[in-house]
Amino acid sequence: MNQKLFIAGHRGMVGSALVRLAPEIGRYDVLTAPRTELDLLDQRSTFDWLESHRPDQVVIAAAKVGGIHANSAYPADFIHENLLIVSNLVEGSRRAGVKRLLFLGSSCIYPKHASQPMPESCLLTGPLEPTNEAYAIAKIAGLKLCQHYRAQHGLLYHSAMPTNLYGPGDNYHPENSHVMAALIRRFHEAKVRGDSSVTIWGTGTPRREFLHVDDLASACFHLLSLESPPDWVNVGTGEDLSIRELASLVAETVGFSGTILTDPSKPDGTPRKLLDISLIRETGWSPRTGLRDGLAAAYSDFLASLEAGVVRLS
Numbered sequence: 001m002n003q004k005l006f007i008a009g010h011r012g013m014v015g016s017a018l019v020r021l022a023p024e025i026g027r028y029d030v031l032t033a034p035r036t037e038l039d040l041l042d043q044r045s046t047f048d049w050l051e052s053h054r055p056d057q058v059v060i061a062a063a064k065v066g067g068i069h070a071n072s073a074y075p076a077d078f079i080h081e082n083l084l085i086v087s088n089l090v091e092g093s094r095r096a097g098v099k100r101l102l103f104l105g106s107s108c109i110y111p112k113h114a115s116q117p118m119p120e121s122c123l124l125t126g127p128l129e130p131t132n133e134a135y136a137i138a139k140i141a142g143l144k145l146c147q148h149y150r151a152q153h154g155l156l157y158h159s160a161m162p163t164n165l166y167g168p169g170d171n172y173h174p175e176n177s178h179v180m181a182a183l184i185r186r187f188h189e190a191k192v193r194g195d196s197s198v199t200i201w202g203t204g205t206p207r208r209e210f211l212h213v214d215d216l217a218s219a220c221f222h223l224l225s226l227e228s229p230p231d232w233v234n235v236g237t238g239e240d241l242s243i244r245e246l247a248s249l250v251a252e253t254v255g256f257s258g259t260i261l262t263d264p265s266k267p268d269g270t271p272r273k274l275l276d277i278s279l280i281r282e283t284g285w286s287p288r289t290g291l292r293d294g295l296a297a298a299y300s301d302f303l304a305s306l307e308a309g310v311v312r313l314s
Helices: 013-025 043-053 068-073 075-095 130-153 179-193 213-225 243-254 278-282 291-308
Strands: 003-008 028-031 057-060 100-104 156-162 164-166 197-201 210-212 232-235 259-263
Touching (some): 003 013, 043 075, 057 075, 057 213, 100 213, 130 156, 179 243, 179 291, 197 243, 210 213, 213 232
Parallel strands (some): 057 100, 100 156, 156 232
């Protein structure tokens, strides 16, 4: 008999990737709920929905997310809404008898100056990056909720900490998007206008790791198949590149042939964020999508969404 799997945040980039992959996995009946039906910020609404539908498993892919600008401008919103989402879903799942839950966090939970690549054990060993501290604290709280519910209640609640994501369904808002989506849109629009140059935020020297969202979806289902997964585990590629190198790759993919400039007056964020993915590799999972191929697919999806008028801008 199939397991009833509730994917919270099914319309987001990660949630939609999970929904796409679920039929291929073949052992789940997927439950979803639009915001008009379920407000995850409302405790009573969340508790009642979970009690009514009683899923066997839950994946928390719902979150308020954004890039450096959004995190810096709206820190109260990020910590408040993300704390409510995870608190309501974890406790509501316990009350509804959900035996297994996977919470999706972020690599920003680790200290700003953590040793590279960052192992799971470096959590809480140093100060966080100030520009996304509020979001990171909410994600750490979610990880710890799952860890302690597992210890106290004997529930298989565990977490995955993905690196920077990209792919179908990304948010291309001009100010609040993540770096990959922001660069795709910026270089595409510059090409269309015939601009001679594009300016990127910061010095271009920070190094980042990027994971295609379909690879994250496969990692999530892999973790859900394990009898005894780690309390939390990193999910990434184990490879990184500088933002300047990324910008060059995006420009090449988009077909922009102008000059790439930097703006050192804008924040760089954490100098380097590379995950140690030894632990998840030991469980039998590895990423499959190379950055060049994944970026080409992401740009094709952006163009198709733009033509259909469905590109996400919020």
